[in-house]
Amino acid sequence: MRRYRLALALLTCAIALPVSFSAISAPAPAKAKPLTTQQIIDAAPATAWRELDPNDTLYMDVPGGRVVIELAPQFAPQHVANIRTLAREHWFDGLSINRSQDDFVVQWGDPNAGEKNAKPLGEARTHLPAEFSVAAKGLHFHRLKDIDGYAAKVGFVDGFPVGEDAHGGRAWLAHCYGTVGAGRDMAPDSSTGAELYVVTGQAPRQLDLNITTVGRVVKGMEWLSTIPRGTGPLGFFEKPEQRVPIASIRLAADVPVSERTPLQVLRTDTPTWDAVAESRRNRRDDWYVHPAGHIDLCNVPIPTRVPPATPAASPPAQP
Amino acid sequence: MRRYRLALALLTCAIALPVSFSAISAPAPAKAKPLTTQQIIDAAPATAWRELDPNDTLYMDVPGGRVVIELAPQFAPQHVANIRTLAREHWFDGLSINRSQDDFVVQWGDPNAGEKNAKPLGEARTHLPAEFSVAAKGLHFHRLKDIDGYAAKVGFVDGFPVGEDAHGGRAWLAHCYGTVGAGRDMAPDSSTGAELYVVTGQAPRQLDLNITTVGRVVKGMEWLSTIPRGTGPLGFFEKPEQRVPIASIRLAADVPVSERTPLQVLRTDTPTWDAVAESRRNRRDDWYVHPAGHIDLCNVPIPTRVPPATPAASPPAQP
Numbered sequence: 001m002r003r004y005r006l007a008l009a010l011l012t013c014a015i016a017l018p019v020s021f022s023a024i025s026a027p028a029p030a031k032a033k034p035l036t037t038q039q040i041i042d043a044a045p046a047t048a049w050r051e052l053d054p055n056d057t058l059y060m061d062v063p064g065g066r067v068v069i070e071l072a073p074q075f076a077p078q079h080v081a082n083i084r085t086l087a088r089e090h091w092f093d094g095l096s097i098n099r100s101q102d103d104f105v106v107q108w109g110d111p112n113a114g115e116k117n118a119k120p121l122g123e124a125r126t127h128l129p130a131e132f133s134v135a136a137k138g139l140h141f142h143r144l145k146d147i148d149g150y151a152a153k154v155g156f157v158d159g160f161p162v163g164e165d166a167h168g169g170r171a172w173l174a175h176c177y178g179t180v181g182a183g184r185d186m187a188p189d190s191s192t193g194a195e196l197y198v199v200t201g202q203a204p205r206q207l208d209l210n211i212t213t214v215g216r217v218v219k220g221m222e223w224l225s226t227i228p229r230g231t232g233p234l235g236f237f238e239k240p241e242q243r244v245p246i247a248s249i250r251l252a253a254d255v256p257v258s259e260r261t262p263l264q265v266l267r268t269d270t271p272t273w274d275a276v277a278e279s280r281r282n283r284r285d286d287w288y289v290h291p292a293g294h295i296d297l298c299n300v301p302i303p304t305r306v307p308p309a310t311p312a313a314s315p316p317a318q319p
Numbered sequence: 320m321r322r323y324r325l326a327l328a329l330l331t332c333a334i335a336l337p338v339s340f341s342a343i344s345a346p347a348p349a350k351a352k353p354l355t356t357q358q359i360i361d362a363a364p365a366t367a368w369r370e371l372d373p374n375d376t377l378y379m380d381v382p383g384g385r386v387v388i389e390l391a392p393q394f395a396p397q398h399v400a401n402i403r404t405l406a407r408e409h410w411f412d413g414l415s416i417n418r419s420q421d422d423f424v425v426q427w428g429d430p431n432a433g434e435k436n437a438k439p440l441g442e443a444r445t446h447l448p449a450e451f452s453v454a455a456k457g458l459h460f461h462r463l464k465d466i467d468g469y470a471a472k473v474g475f476v477d478g479f480p481v482g483e484d485a486h487g488g489r490a491w492l493a494h495c496y497g498t499v500g501a502g503r504d505m506a507p508d509s510s511t512g513a514e515l516y517v518v519t520g521q522a523p524r525q526l527d528l529n530i531t532t533v534g535r536v537v538k539g540m541e542w543l544s545t546i547p548r549g550t551g552p553l554g555f556f557e558k559p560e561q562r563v564p565i566a567s568i569r570l571a572a573d574v575p576v577s578e579r580t581p582l583q584v585l586r587t588d589t590p591t592w593d594a595v596a597e598s599r600r601n602r603r604d605d606w607y608v609h610p611a612g613h614i615d616l617c618n619v620p621i622p623t624r625v626p627p628a629t630p631a632a633s634p635p636a637q638p
Binding site: 102103132146147148149150176177178186188201202203204205206208209210221222225226227228229280283286287288289290292294295296298299301 | 421422451465466467468495496497505507520521522523524525527529540544545547548599602607608609611613614617618
C-alpha cells in the first residue's frame with residue numbers, strides 16, 4: 001500500500017512566507033529546509049509542556065476506552081464546580097450517551113432528565129447562571145493573527161480555543177472539534193452540567209455565546225466520535241439498548257495516582273506554540289505545492305504526549 | 320429526557336439582521352416570527368430541488384449501508400472519467416477502507432497499491448494530470464457573502480462548496496466535511512482516482528489546491544464517519560482484518576432504476592438557498608440569544624430529501 005498517499009498532507013513545516021489567495025502556482029523554494037511540525041514538537045523544551053491539573057481533569061470511561069477532558073473553570077466556574085460535585089458523587093456512573101448526531105455532537109447524561117424518574121442531582125446545584133462568556137480582562141489571551149468570521153479576535157487561553165470581541169470586553173471558549181458544553185433547555189440559565197455534549201464534526205461556532213462551554217477533550221475523542229449515529233430526531237437513540245453506557249466519570253484528583261492517565265499538553269503561549277501554528281498555517285514540506293497562508297482557530301490541534309521518563313534516581317550511597 | 324436540550328440549537332430561522340462581533344447582548348426582537356430552516360425547506364418550490372445525474376452519482380455499498388457520492392466532473396473531468404471507468408469495471412468491489420484517522424479522513428482503495436501485488440487498473444488510465452483547480456470563467460458560481468480565511472471568495476457551484484481567487488481566475492472544490500478527493504503520492508500528478516478519501520472532521524482547507532477533489536458525499540456519511548479509527552500511523556489499520564470491506568462501488572447509471580436511491584438535493588443557486596444560508600448565518604429561533612452574523616462555507620449543510628410521490632397516472636381510458 002502506498003501508505004504515504006495523502007498521509008504526507010499531515011507532515012508540516014515552519015517557514016513564514018506570505019501567500020496571496022491568487023498565488024495558485026508553487027511558491028519559490030525555501031532557502032533552508034524548514035522544520036516539520038513534529039520536529040518542532042520534538043525539539044520543544046520541557047517548559048513548552050504542561051501537566052493537567054487533576055482538579056480540572058475528568059476521566060470518562062466508556063466501552064471504547066478512557067476519554068480525558070480538561071475542564072475550564074476560568075470560563076464556566078459555577079458549571080465546573082457543579083461537574084466536580086457530580087463526579088465526586090459518582091453521579092454519572094451507570095448513565096449513558098444518549099445522542100450521536102453526525103457532523104455535530106455526541107451528548108450524555110441522564111436519559112430520564114426532565115421526567116418524573118429523573119435522577120436527583122444530590123449535592124450538586126439544580127440551578128446555575130448562564131456562563132456564555134467572561135470578562136476578557138485578566139485572561140492570558142495568546143492571539144492567533146488569522147482572521148475569523150465568528151469573532152473579532154481568536155486565540156488560545158490556557159490551552160483552550162477562544163473568541164474575543166473587538167474591544168477586548170468579553171471572551172468565550174469556542175466550539176471546535178472536541179469542545180465540551182453543558183446542554184440547556186430554552187432558558188439560557190437552564191444548564192447544570194449534568195447533561196454534557198462534545199463537538200464531533202465541523203466546528204458549530206453558531207453555538208458560541210449561546211450555551212455554556214465547560215472544557216475540551218484532550219485525549220480519547222475517538223471513543224466518542226465513532227459512536228454509531230442515533231436514528232431518532234437530532235441523533236437521539238430510539239431504543240434504550242442503543243445508548244452507550246458510561247462506566248464512570250471521575251475527577252483525576254479522586255483517582256489513585258497509579259490509575260491516572262500520564263499526559264502532557266503543549267502550552268499555547270510559547271514560541272514553540274507559535275512555530276507549531278505557523279507550520280500549520282503554511283505547510284512547507286515537499287508534499288504541499290500551495291501553502292494556505294491561513295489557519296482556522298479550530299484547525300490547530302494541540303499536541304499531547306506521554307511524559308518523558310524521568311531519569312532514575314541514583315541509588316543511595318552505601319552507608 | 321429533555322430531548323430538546325441543545326437539540327433546539329438546530330432549529331433555525333431566517334431574518335437578516337446585521338450583528339457586530341461586539342453585540343453580545345440579545346438582539347432586538349424581530350417584528351414577525353421568522354421561518355425556520357425546515358420551514359423554508361418545506362415551502363421550497365419543486366424547482367428549488369434537483370435530481371442527481373446518474374452518470375455523476377456513485378453508490379458505495381459498505382457494511383453499514385449505502386454511501387451516495389455526487390461526482391464533480393466540472394472540477395476534475397479526467398479523474399471523474401477514470402472513476403467511472405473503474406466503477407464500470409467493478410474494480411473497487413472486494414477492496415477495502417484502509418484508513419480512518421480521527422478528525423481528518425477515511426480512505427479506501429487497493430491495500431496493495433504501489434506494491435508488486437497491486438490490482439491492475441484495467442481500462443482505467445494509470446496517469447492523469449493534477450486537477451487542483453479549474454478556470455472560474457463559465458462556472459455558475461453562487462457566492463456566499465461571508466468572509467473566508469482560505470479563499471478570497473467562497474460560494475457554491477452546482478451544489479459543491481467552492482473557493483475562488485480574488486480575480487475570478489481559478490476555482491476549486493473546497494475540503495469540507497464530506498468532500499471526496501483522490502489520494503496522491505509526492506508528485507502532484509500521481510493520483511488516478513483509484514484511491515479515494517472523504518473528510519470526516521474539521522474542514523482541512525489546507526488541502527485545497529494541493530490535491531484533486533472529485534466530489535461530495537450527499538447521503539450516508541454516517542457509514543464512513545463512524546468507522547473505528549486505525550491505530551497505525553495516520554490512522555491506517557495495522558491488521559488486514561481491521562479493514563472495512565467494500566461490497567461494491569457502482570455508477571448509479573449502471574444500477575437498475577428499481578435499485579437506485581431516491582434522492583433530491585436542494586439547489587444552491589436559488590432564493591430558497593439564500594434563505595437557508597441566511598437562516599443558518601443568523602439563527603432566530605427562540606433558543607438562540609446571539610445570532611452569529613456569519614456562516615462558514617463548510618457549515619452550510621445542503622438539504623436532501625426523498626422525492627415527493629408523484630400523483631399516480633390516471634388509469635387508461637377504457638377502449
